[in-house]
Amino acid sequence: MPKTTCPMTRRQFAISLCGIPLSVPLAAAEWESMPWNEPATVAKVYLAGKPVWPKPTLDVAREIAEIEARLGEVARKHASNVRFVGGETIATPEEVRPWLSKIGDIDGVLMVPITQPTPPLRALVDNLTVPGLFFSRPYATHAWSGIAEMRKSGRKLDVVASSSYGDLDPYLRAFRTVHHLRASKVLVGAEPPGARQATADAFHKHLGTTFQFVSAREFQAAFDAIEERQAQKEAEEFVHGALRVVEPSPQEIRKGLRFYLALQDMLKRERANAVTIDCFGSLAANTLPGYPCIAWSKFNDAGLYGVCEADLASTMTQMLVTSYSEMPGFVSDPVFDVSRNEVIHAHCVSATRMKGLHWPSSPYIIRNHLETNEGAVLQVLMPAGETVTVARFSSPNRFLVSTAEVTGPVDSDRGCRSQIRTRVTDAEKWLQNYTAGLHRVVFYGDHVRSIERMGRLMGFEVVKEI
DSSP, rough: OOOOOOOOOOOHHHHEEEEEEEEOOHHHHHHTSGGGGEEEEEEEEEEEEEOOOTTTTTOOHHHHHHHHHHHHHHHHHHHEEEEEEEEEOOOGGGHHHHHHHHHHHEEEEEEOSSSSTTTTHHHHHHHHHEEEEEEOOOOOOSSSGHHHHHTTTTEEEEEEEEEEEEGGHHHHHHHHHHHHHHOOOOOOOOSTTTTHHHHHHHHHHHHHOOEEEEHHHHHHHHHTSOOOOHHHHHHHHHTSSSSSSOOOOOHHHHHHHHHHHHHHHHHHHHHEEEEOHHHHHHHTTTTTTSSOOOHHHHHTTTTTEEEGGGGHHHHHHHHHHHHHHHOOEEEEEEEGGGGTEEEEESSOOEEEEEEESSOOOOOOOEETTTTTTTEEEEEEEEEEEEEEEEEEEOOOEEEEEEEEEEEEEEEOSSSSSSEEHHHHHHHHHHHTTSOOOOOOEEEEEEOOOHHHHHHHHTOOEEOOOO
């Protein structure tokens, strides 16, 4: 590919793209109407036997009416996260299966015990195929004491024991994430699928996400369908937003934006919200029409998912945490320096809105891909002085997590273009126990407790790496 020998100014680049008409990107409303952006459907169910505890004279109907009113307030507060259905009362194990059959396709169940004993609980938990949350108000029941044991036997189950309905708030966001993963679709560019097929099947079975493998021929056809003038306009706007352009030529930048528009069209057509490509293998085989790195940055800024190297575990990690926190993920190659108790996170793809999808963008420089000296990528100057969560699914059943403090961006001619230096608790310990492949996904903010809640609800173990 042709190269420039010196950085271009914005004016020089704009002159090279004269006569550009306006491009028409996919409207935000079209993304918002996709199934993965809908609220979760959560079924309420009240569990009540003949009252002994909290008192034999308990008025069960009145108790349920009071709870219904409070949950109505919760539903209005979280209308974008959940849609409650159901609200029936079941008193015996025999009522469980008929109730589940009647309730239909749901994303989760909110179980509210009213009395002790609570006869239907075990049968309900044993028959659930979706996550369940047991909301135990003080003096309602003693059945909360068996929830942890049920979860350890493999049930997707968590418990809240509180007088405050506000303690349900994080779980309602978590239920929305459950739905988001169940309704999401990932396009995977890898030929042949190989071991990735087994990984995709495992994540689909455990979390419900759909995977579709896509050929290089399909990527090329989508690329060819984009008019050059659309890509030129996108490139002009992209360059206008940059601090500067260093290595890439106008042709390389246009090609990156044309591929972005092509991938955007593919996502819309396939009703998918994520794409990951075996970019090194495809580029080496000369079967990709361009570098996807700019597309990944733009998708991640928009709350979609663009992930390098057909890494399905990192894609699912990003999907889980971003859908809950609205923080884009930065898939990184960690670089250890135990002498400083630091880890540098480096990659040639980063979102610009790392502090949140609704936050302003960080500054970026347009560079080439460092490892190949081709293409066009973003070097993002990410914020410093922030806590970050570093995470990765090692399998659908196991999630690795740690936290670190960002001390600043790194500008280096080694490694990858976007880099941040982080101070960690114990770099030596992490290094000596490092598993599950190279990549980790970095998210601004401390999300460990939220991930632990989602792990209990969705049935994966959360392991703190350091």
